[in-house]
Amino acid sequence: MKFDINAPILVFDSGVGGISVLKELVKVMPHEDFIFFGDSKNSPYGTKPTEVVKKLTIDKVSEYLRLGIKGCAIACNTATSAAVADMRVLFPELPLVGIEPAIKPAALNHPGGRILVMATPITIEGQKLHNQIKLYEDIATIIPLACPGLMEFIEGGKIDSPELIDYLKEHLKEYIENPVDAFVTGCTHYPFVADKISSVLGSNVKHYDGANGTARELKRRLNEAKLLKDSGEGHIKFISSDPSPEKIQQCKTLFNRPL
Ligand code: DGL
Numbered sequence: 001m002k003f004d005i006n007a008p009i010l011v012f013d014s015g016v017g018g019i020s021v022l023k024e025l026v027k028v029m030p031h032e033d034f035i036f037f038g039d040s041k042n043s044p045y046g047t048k049p050t051e052v053v054k055k056l057t058i059d060k061v062s063e064y065l066r067l068g069i070k071g072c073a074i075a076c077n078t079a080t081s082a083a084v085a086d087m088r089v090l091f092p093e094l095p096l097v098g099i100e101p102a103i104k105p106a107a108l109n110h111p112g113g114r115i116l117v118m119a120t121p122i123t124i125e126g127q128k129l130h131n132q133i134k135l136y137e138d139i140a141t142i143i144p145l146a147c148p149g150l151m152e153f154i155e156g157g158k159i160d161s162p163e164l165i166d167y168l169k170e171h172l173k174e175y176i177e178n179p180v181d182a183f184v185t186g187c188t189h190y191p192f193v194a195d196k197i198s199s200v201l202g203s204n205v206k207h208y209d210g211a212n213g214t215a216r217e218l219k220r221r222l223n224e225a226k227l228l229k230d231s232g233e234g235h236i237k238f239i240s241s242d243p244s245p246e247k248i249q250q251c252k253t254l255f256n257r258p259l
Pocket of ligand 1: 015017043046076078123189
């Protein structure tokens with residue numbers, strides 16, 4: 001497979017959450033063109049059967065490969081958990097990176113501490129997360145917590161709603177009573193409400209996220225494949241399977257929202 005250095009990089013998510021990863025990608029690779037594709041019409045992925053998420057992800061990436069991309073970031077922990085291992089076999093030459101919860105830095109920075117990993121049910125139940133937890137469970141106590149319903153607040157534009165605070169207070173009750181040292185956002189939608197999670201868990205509870213590591217890893221892969229641009233102005237195209245103008249506007253608003 002031959003890739004064109006001038007082709008765009010695909011950033012894929014089940015919805016608008018991957019924009020938290022796109023922000024880091026643009027920071028570390030400012031000269032690149034990006035296509036952000038959010039599968040909002042089919043979201044949420046996190047409560048679907050793994051095989052369904054795998055097919056949705058592989059079909060969409062295959063489509064963009066035919067159109068011409070030079071690299072791909074799976075900016076969705078759920079799709080990474082469900083599909084990236086298969087994708088590496090299907091597209092062995094494609095510079096491809098999948099996001100993973102940032103358990104490693106959280107554990108290393110809080111030896112002996114308690115780390116809460118918040119993610120969708122698929123990610124929490126997936127083998128990938130269990131393998132990752134095994135690597136660090138001797139360093140810190142890692143507590144996986146499925147958060148069904150949380151991504152919907154971000155996807156539905158209810159980031160600043162009182163209902164979100166009620167959800168968090170109820171869902172995180174156990175960790176308000178028995179505090180943790182850090183929380184990991186293991187779903188790319190959640191960084192947009194990390195300040196709300198902090199306000200409920202306590203401002204001294206540290207937040208970790210995998211977006212920056214993912215962006216740096218894709219840059220490394222593209223550089224290795226001699227596909228990295230070092231000049232020129234990069235552009236972003238926002239595409240959603242929900243083609244309403246409001247969805248595209250939401251993508252742009254989230255992109256400009258400070259995290
Ligand atoms: N943003 C996705 C993730 O990182 C999942 C949200 C969903 O579609 O359930 O896991």
